[in-house]
Amino acid sequence: MRRWIVAVSLLILFSCLLISDADASEMGFDDAIYGYETHGSGHPDYYCVITSVTSNEAILHLPSVLEGYDVRSYSDGAFDGCSSSTLIVPKNLRAIEDGAFSGCESLKNIYFMGDRPVMGDVVPKDVVIHTMPSTTGWTNTEIIEMVTSNGIDYALLPDGAAVIGGKPTDGIISIRNEVNGNKVVRIDDYAFSGTMMDDGNVKRRSDIKSVVTNDGLQIIGKRAFYYNDLTEIRISDSVKEIQDEAFRACYNLNGVSFSDNVNHIGFETFRDCHSIMELTIPKTVRYVGDGAFYICDSLESLNVDTNISPRMFGYCTSLRELILGDSVNDIGHSAFYQCESLESVRIPEKVKDIGKEAFRDCVSLKKTDLKNVENIGRMAFRGCESLRVMSIPSTVSMIEGYAFADCISLRSIDAYGMAPKGDDTVFLNVDAVIHCKGDAVDSWESSEFGLEVVGDLDGSGNAIVSLAIVGMVALSILIVIVLIMQKKGKA
Known part of the structure; x- marks a missing residue:
């Protein structure tokens, strides 16, 4: 799904010159696909115009809003790709351009839930118009019971x-x-x-x-x-x-x-619900829209077993307990942005990519297990200032810019493979030592990361120096035991 937003002045809705700021599309729960243009420079000025509808649904409920943009108009030819026989139009629609329904050859009925929008003779003659009682601007229509x-x-x-x-x-x-x-x-x-x-x-x-x-x-x-x-x-x-x-x-x-029957939670569905403290999202939920639980800042405990969409839990500042189920295979950008109470996270094995800024400014994060991650996005862990030690699995092939920048407490990094791709911003303002296997030292030293490298991990991923210390301790204990036994023998 794509959107390029360019700030412009508010355009007059009913002008015939509709100049778009951006083009985007969204798939509805019913598999209808809506193409739309966005307009305006910011809330409440922004809105969108539906430019195309692709659907095979016999009865299609048209959206009143698409990803936060009020739907105010249908453009010429918008329903050329629609084979629905019945359309249900929401009450907030304000205008319909000539030719909007001309290509919808199967259309038989249109139900308008609100006042008559600004429109000419756009409804084909053989299509029946149904309207709500007490709405204005309509004549000679069937009244919805x-x-x-x-x-x-x-x-x-x-x-x-x-x-x-x-x-x-x-x-x-x-x-x-x-x-x-x-x-x-x-x-x-x-x-x-x-x-x-x-x-x-x-x-x-x-x-x-x-x-x-x-x-x-x-x-x-x-x-x-x-x-x-x-x-x-x-x-x-x-x-x-x-x-x-x-x-x-x-x-x-x-x-x-x-329940297990819920399979769609939309865009910003529960945004700013400040009193929710616990939440479980089962794996039966197939789709969760961007920012679904954004700024739920009382949320403390979360168990989620579906893909993590962009901004899904951003600014959930009270979140402490996080369980990511085995069905999770994607973590979108800014998914846990500034979850400042989160102390640890275990990344499920199916997750290959961690989106940009996914855990940025999680200032209490002390522990993370990256499992089989391959790509760590730009600024993914930036500002995680409590993170002291971490491991980079051998699966990681790319660490994007500033991924661990400003992790000011980070001192030790266990690296289990060759150095991934990355630049000198990845560990900006970090003074840590990379521990790797001997045959990987050259790749880490020749990387742009700029950190001290020590080849002290054995094939099992254990630091050789740690083994040496354990051996020295064991030897010291043995010597003490021998001395004690010798003293007892002399006595």
Whole structure:
């Protein structure tokens, strides 16, 4: 997934001249692929325009946000690669360009969840438009049936009922299994979120304390509880997907657990959840988006058995206990950036690459086991100032710039193979001795690392000097025993 962001001034959304800042793409949970252009120089000015949609899903729920960018428009030809027969358009869409749906030949129905966006006669004549009651700008459309039960609003959509909002009873949101014979399968985007203000700040929603989901719920939508003051939620075992930013900035959410059925946790899903203290992520989770638990700064204990995405646990400053399961085979960039309470980490055997800045400024880190790592990314351990000794396995072939720079306490490095590739910044501000096997001395001395090299490791990886010391101690003990026996004999 790629993004090149160039700062520009905020463009007027409804102008026909849409100048892109960046091109990117994202695969949705349903295997739909969205190409999009990003615009703006920073929050709240940035947004994106969907330029292409590739999907074979019969019923496709279009995203309201892609990796933190509000989706505001569909461009001309956006659905040329889409074979869906039904599209469900989120309520925050603002504009649709002419020709957006012209290439979607299988299209039969479009469900609009919000007010009419700025658009011309873009919907093909044989396509039925469905709209929500009380939305504005629409004429001659089919009205989507709604049900309100115990203060919760449900929309009856072609693939099941969706929770679209409502008010709690005594602070509790209780979601039904079905309404009017329709199974409740999703909590829709923004259903219980805070309110985005014109200045870019979010007015928090404070009337919800607890959420009880039903056993048939499958999806918790994007920003469903964004900036919400809820304290607890029971995620039912049937939930498969928790989408982007669903619980972002739920400061008081004090616990969350995932069943083995959850296989997708989206972009920044639990970012800034400051009250979560323990977390287990099972290996059944196939995808975790960037920054999923970013700045969960009360998290103390973590057991994770799936790939570690970029920024996944960055700034989790209270994290002390970390268990990485055997299913982990990737550690993304900045994954544990500034986890300043973390003291040790064991890298699983399947991990080959440690991303750039993955453990940067983990100032309490004293011990690391790199197992079968082949590449150590740029600044991966920079600033780990408590690290005193470490080992570089023979599998390591590349150490990128500044990887161990400013590890000011590092004094001893056991190197079990020939010197990997790397430059003179790798150990910047480090005064350590590299211990290696005799036949590897030349490679380490000719490297650019600039550290003292001693060929005192034997074939088993034990320092020869250590063996000598042990032998001397043993000999000294034997001499003492002999002297004692001689004295007893004289007596």
